[in-house]
Amino acid sequence: MTLSASARERVTVRSLELYYVRPRWQFLRVTTDAGVDGWSEAVVEGNVRAVRGAVESLADYLVGQDPRDVGYHWTRMYTDNFYKNGPVLSSAISAIDIALWDIKGKLLGVPVYELLGGPVRTHVPVYCHVSGDSVDELVASTRAAMDAGFSMVKTSITAPAPRLPTRRYVDGEVERFYGLREAVGSSCEFGIDFHGRATPALSLTLCRELEGAHPIFVEEPCLPENIDAMREIKASTTVPIATGERLFTRWGFRGAIEARIADVYQPDVCHAGGISELVKIAAMADAHYAQIAPHNPLGPIALAASLQVDCTCDNLLAQELVRDLGAGLIDNPFELKDGMIAAPPGPGLGISVNLEEVKARQHDGSWKSPSLSYSDGSVANW
Numbered sequence: 001m002t003l004s005a006s007a008r009e010r011v012t013v014r015s016l017e018l019y020y021v022r023p024r025w026q027f028l029r030v031t032t033d034a035g036v037d038g039w040s041e042a043v044v045e046g047n048v049r050a051v052r053g054a055v056e057s058l059a060d061y062l063v064g065q066d067p068r069d070v071g072y073h074w075t076r077m078y079t080d081n082f083y084k085n086g087p088v089l090s091s092a093i094s095a096i097d098i099a100l101w102d103i104k105g106k107l108l109g110v111p112v113y114e115l116l117g118g119p120v121r122t123h124v125p126v127y128c129h130v131s132g133d134s135v136d137e138l139v140a141s142t143r144a145a146m147d148a149g150f151s152m153v154k155t156s157i158t159a160p161a162p163r164l165p166t167r168r169y170v171d172g173e174v175e176r177f178y179g180l181r182e183a184v185g186s187s188c189e190f191g192i193d194f195h196g197r198a199t200p201a202l203s204l205t206l207c208r209e210l211e212g213a214h215p216i217f218v219e220e221p222c223l224p225e226n227i228d229a230m231r232e233i234k235a236s237t238t239v240p241i242a243t244g245e246r247l248f249t250r251w252g253f254r255g256a257i258e259a260r261i262a263d264v265y266q267p268d269v270c271h272a273g274g275i276s277e278l279v280k281i282a283a284m285a286d287a288h289y290a291q292i293a294p295h296n297p298l299g300p301i302a303l304a305a306s307l308q309v310d311c312t313c314d315n316l317l318a319q320e321l322v323r324d325l326g327a328g329l330i331d332n333p334f335e336l337k338d339g340m341i342a343a344p345p346g347p348g349l350g351i352s353v354n355l356e357e358v359k360a361r362q363h364d365g366s367w368k369s370p371s372l373s374y375s376d377g378s379v380a381n382w
């Protein structure tokens, strides 16, 4: 069935096309009989083939539907699966949701953010990743980001992390992050991603030891599925806690937000349920005095989709991005100015995807996350 109002001329989805795009992405193009295409990214990092299968399965339902009934299709795709949620299905639904919003905005001739209530800011603050094993390397990487216009960055603790706070490991991390703070002073904020690779016991010590380096937040101090462990860590430190890139849909975030395990939530528009779901998660976080800093290690379409939501949310801290601002893949790449990006004024997601370049950047979908071990050969979290 369809909910399309009889008063409007019917538009239907013709096809869903998937393209593997280097370095490790997969783009989705939804075509319609109205001559308008919608774009998004269909990815679980390290498992794009699985998402491809899930999108192809959902295409059986979507082809022939009116793409403008975005909310209905979201609920239909989610609810008709007895086994709901999870990264693969949620990412496939996210990809379709983003592409449908792109189509809807283009058909109406307005940016998606206009359909979400309009912008509450003219520019979106963004942050990028920096790295370095030594203090000097970390400072050099951060200074390069600052030279490129960033005033907020994120780095991570050394991997693999020990199971308990060994003196050697803790001293090493204290040296790195106090060294970074001393070098940049108050001219640059930095977050520290624990990457879910630390145990609660290690995190409790690290957060306390790093308080004097004043990180803007510590991210994923342990794997986020254990709400009690996260809450214990947050209660033990004054460092703001961030999490959420591995949580999915409003139901996945509900328990975390209600338990107040974090000060900053990081839903990923390509995993958490698309533009539709990001809006709901941001509102839920806002009602609990929490900020959002949407996760995005993906490409320019994911960034474009994130920005559409970012510019409508009062409780935005900053948007994560990789340094690639889309040159080549989109005809109107984003521009960074004073640590911010302007919300694109064009209809839909506001970007024009270069199909030839998309096709030219093909890969085989085999990229996997790094596989780490401890010195005794046992498995360590990446």
Ligand SMILES: [Mg+2]
Residues within 6 Å of the ligand: 193, 195, 219, 220, 245
């Ligand atoms: Mg992270």
